[in-house]
């Protein structure tokens with residue numbers, strides 16, 4: 001079949017947009033919703049946009065799944081007294097993105113000499129947490145999980161400096177399975193930044209890009225996750241910790257380097273894990289080790305790529321974006337100018353090359369029913385006021401990856417709702433066309449996201465949670 005000529009395809013889409021515009025002027029959104037195919041618009045009731053205050057968590061469907069909750073939501077076990085504002089959260093998110101782009105190895109030539117080199121990624125605050133057990137007898141801890149970090153750590157006694165956390169601090173002396181790792185052990189070489197104590201035990205140190213830090217002993221103990229006991233799990237027992245951890249007890253590293261949980265448990269779980277991030281803060285998702293969370297036949301995959309300069313991260317190839325059921329046809333050069341695309345659990349908002357974001361925003365605004373605009377919210381510049389509506393309808397957005405994976409985003413993966421009067425397109429453009437494309441956790445909501453290091457592929461399945 002011959003491809004349509006440029007003229008005929010653009011006049012075709014012009015007719016389409018005129019058609020949708022005239023339908024929309026009827027101001028009858030339910031009519032539009034009824035006529036539109038599922039992929040053209042996402043319609044939700046306005047009630048569902050009101051922030052939840054009560055947790056409606058359901059029991060874990062299977063004991064092999066860890067329950068995932070949003071750190072800021074009513075299901076979080078952590079105190080929410082000092083929750084950051086939306087603007088603060090988005091500012092921290094930008095700090096994480098900046099720090100990933102500035103990781104020393106990621107910076108090409110001349111840039112490296114002009115930018116302050118930060119020691120690591122920023123942790124961010126828009127994260128999801130799970131509960132893990134450590135030691136014998138087991139103690140439970142709420143930790144942030146992060147696909148952009150490798151080392152797992154928790155705050156530990158003796159605490160030379162610790163920030164305040166929800167649970168009692170882990171005391172190695174109370175665990176019969178705890179052991180130090182000696183400096184001569186090959187395990188000590190797994191650390192990027194290590195040193196040796198006077199008693200020849202291996203010490204680790206991590207400085208994150210937002211000035212958060214953790215220092216302490218690199219140790220081993222029994223880890224309990226999803227009902228499984230993993231003997232001799234290696235992690236950081238943090239004796240000096242400071243920064244913006246928001247009362248989480250520590251961090252679970254799900255990156256790709258040897259010290260990460262995924263690689264350490266590779267024999268047991270086959271280097272596969274999956275998670276689902278709940279669309280609403282009052283709901284729960286899951287983290288599954290060793291399996292692909294949801295119904296296998298519904299999962300579509302894209303190849304998992306590796307960037308030797310950023311070995312922790314999960315790289316993929318985005319090839320296009322669809323808005324309102326139609327692909328934008330973003331030129332491949334826009335994507336190849338970027339240093340690559342990563343899927344990250346710790347970045348909130350998806351970052352696109354500037355030209356890709358421009359095309360997305362233009363099409364989205366064109367197809368957006370006539371809601372009044374609202375002021376920009378930090379990095380989000382396309383915001384709307386949904387006050388007084390019963391239902392809200394927005395153009396569907398899908399991410400199209402190499403190899404045929406099309407991820408049709410949930411409403412909550414398209415719109416970041418600060419409140420009903422300020423709800424924004426949840427994407428941002430990078431300043432520099434060479435910066436990394438990052439698929440953030442807002443866009444991943446509701447999907448069963450599968451990280452398969454054995455078969456080198458990343459999958460997205462619908463209706464994960």
Ligand SMILES: *[C@@H]1O[C@H](CO)[C@@H](O)[C@H](O)[C@H]1NC(C)=O
Pocket residue numbers: 050051052053054056280282283
């Ligand atoms: C919380 O979640 C349930 C679904 O699990 C939903 O029906 C309810 O409206 C939600 N909202 C609030 C404000 O709790």
Ligand SMILES: *[C@@H]1O[C@H](CO)[C@@H](O)[C@H](O)[C@H]1NC(C)=O
Pocket residue numbers: 178179180197199201217
């Ligand atoms: C581990 O090493 C620390 C010193 O770094 C020491 O105080 C502690 O007793 C050691 N624990 C065990 C179980 O060997």
Ligand SMILES: *[C@@H]1O[C@H](CO)[C@@H](O)[C@H](O)[C@H]1NC(C)=O
Pocket residue numbers: 161205213214215240241242
């Ligand atoms: C961690 O150790 C480094 C030196 O190894 C030190 O400069 C830093 O202050 C320590 N961090 C904390 C929180 O004590």
Ligand SMILES: *[C@@H]1O[C@H](CO)[C@@H](O)[C@H](O)[C@H]1NC(C)=O
Pocket residue numbers: 085086087377418419421422
């Ligand atoms: C909505 O959120 C924005 C940003 O947090 C805030 O400036 C605005 O006052 C809020 N509006 C209402 C009605 O709460």
